[in-house]
Amino acid sequence: MSRLIIGAMVRTVGAYPSGWRVPGAHRDPRGDAAVLRRTAEVAEAAGLDYLFFGDWLATGEDLAYRDPYLVARIDPISAVTYLAGITSRIGLIATANTSYADPYTLARATASIDVLSGGRAGLNLVTGAEPRAAGNFGVDAHAANEVRYDRAVEFEHVLRRLWDSFEDGAIVADPATGLYLDPARLHATDFHGQHLSVTGPLNVVRPVQGHLPIVHAGTSPRSRLFAAQSADIALVAVSGLEQAAALREELRALAFESGRDDRTLKVIAPVMPIVGPTLEAAQQIADRLSELVPIAEDWPDGAPASLPETRSLAHLSHLVGVDLTDLTPDREVTDHLAAQFTSFGEELVEIVAERTGRYPGAERSSTLRHLVVAASVNASMVVGTAPDIAAEFAAWAEAEAVDGFNVLSATQPAQFEAFAEEVVPELRRLGVIGDAPEHDVTLRERLGLARPYNVHVSPSDLGLRLASAGDALGRAAVERSPRHP
Structure with missing residues (x-):
């Protein structure tokens, strides 16, 4: 059985849309410092591999x-700069x-954080899915997907060349000779591409890890190509x-076709465990x-315009093929009503039953x-006791479906601490x-992952390879994509 990488995706007010409403949950971002500190302490004590911080470059109601x-x-x-100073592993x-x-x-x-933390930093590169971000950076419009990925490829290439500006022995600091820097071991970046132009060198020594591990998440064929060619970790949302097993095989095949050792690509899936005694x-927590x-029907006079359209009985009616x-909203789903649903509606009934223990015709219907909620809240949930959840993780490891999990906590701090203190020991026991x-x-x-060679001196530095949907590798990604909508 493969051993899994286990990280935690930190969302201080909880990853579930209603997580902040649960009694005892953290809900005010002004108190995030204490939550971050406590989360890091608990995660480090449990032996988790990393804490992961996503981002979003705009806000709105x-x-x-x-x-x-x-x-x-x-x-x-x-x-991560804040936590680097109060953690050690x-x-x-x-x-x-x-x-x-x-x-x-x-x-x-990022090079500075890696040096200051003793080699514990990683970097998740994204191209952005929020159109409102453009105006925050003085741009008229969010660029098209292909353009954003062309820039991302250049960006990743430049990052590695900047991180490698100093060879490991470039700082001589010999008091006897007075030689501080070996100039032959300091390298300019000298990159001039379609989207970026950077001369370098970087004025920070080479990171402890050589290159920070690069993470990438995405669903488009181009994003998968970028992950397969350039990332150390591919984050994949799977049902x-x-x-998961098919997508991992696809990404690793694409990595191999790109000329890299496919074993160096780690495929990680997000999961939201709901832990109970x-x-x-x-199930009651879920x-x-x-x-x-x-949902929309909670407002008799009409829902707020900013409420997602999927949070309504009208949208559910479309999905299940019955006018509801x-x-x-609190009408029970009877056997008679469920019998009229589409196959997708039947799947929703099963999802609700697995998560909450409620099903048509039961005492708790x-x-x-x-x-x-099951249809509109996109969360890959596993509900059960600590042994239940550990057994599910073990099944994925046995099938080599993923290389690890990014754990989301529905509420903070209760569900995160339940996972770290109860599930993690079970995972270790198994x-x-x-x-x-x-x-x-x-x-x-x-x-x-091994420490990479310096791209300025290594014969394995193949230079920049811009890959797009028009290339053979890009076409392969496009052709595979229908299997994983």
């Missing part, structure tokens, strides 16, 4: 309903948007074990989270609200993860 954790959040570079991964970031500034900040208790999600608009390192290790070492 719609996010308060859709994803409250996006409304106001700490800048990820600032978050856990990896710290920050997100940057290549569409708007400056590569020199980002290379300097189940079989899809019993299965019934865990049930309560569903009940606290507002004259009913109330599912309601239309439960179906609306051999799904190894023992926490007894000595300090770099994030690359935790991920099973």
Whole structure:
């Protein structure tokens, strides 16, 4: 059985849309510093591999309903810098948007964090999915997907050349001879592409890890190509074990076709465990989270315009093939009503049953609200006791469906601490993860990745390879994509 990488995706007000409404949950971003500190302490004590910080470059009232954790959040570079000083072992991964970031500034900040943390920094590169971000950076419009990825390819290439500005022995600092710098071991970047132009060199020594591990997440064929060619970790959202295994095989095949060792690409899936002392208790937690999600029919005089259109009985009616608009959200789903649903509606009924223990005709019957929430809240949830969840992780490891999981916590701090303190020991007992390192290790070492050669001196430096949907590799990605919508 493969051993899994386990990281935590940090969302301080909870990853579930209603997580902040649960009693005892953190809900005010002005108190994020304490939550970040506590999260890091618990994660490091449990031996998790890293903490992961996503990003979003705009805000608006719609996010308060859709994803409250996006409304106001700490800048990820600032978050990992803060935590680098109060942790000693856990990896710290920050997100940057290549569409708007400056590569020199980002290379300097991330190299500095890696040096200061002893080699524990990682970088998630994204191209952005929020059109409102353009105006925040003085741009008229968010660039098209292909253009954004052309820039991302250049960006990743420039980052590595900047990180490698100093060879490892460039700083001589010999007091006897007075030689401080070996100029032959300091390299200019000298990159001039279609989207970026950077001269370099970077004024920070080479990171402890050589290159920070690069993460990328995306669903388009071009994003998969970028991950396969350039990333150390590919984050993939999947609906189940079989899809995960197929997508991992696809990404690794694409990595191999790109000329790299496909074993160096780690495929990680996000998952939201709901942990309870019993299965019934865990289902009740999931049930309560569903009940606290507002949907359109909760406003008799009309829902706010910013409420997602998917949070309504009208949208559910379309999905299940039955007109439900004259009913109330808390109307029970009877056997007779469920029998009229489409196959997708039947799947929703099963999802609700697995998560909450509610199903048609039972003493605790599912309601239309439960179906609306199941259809509109995109979360890969595993509900149960700590042994239940560990066994599910073990099944994925046995099938080699993924190389690890990014764990989302529905509520903070309760669900995060339940996972770290109850599930992680079970994973260790099953051999799904190894023992926490007894000595300090770099994030690359935790991920099973070697320290890369310096691109300025290594014969393996193949230079920049711009790949697009018109290339053979790009066509292969496009052709594979229909299997994983």
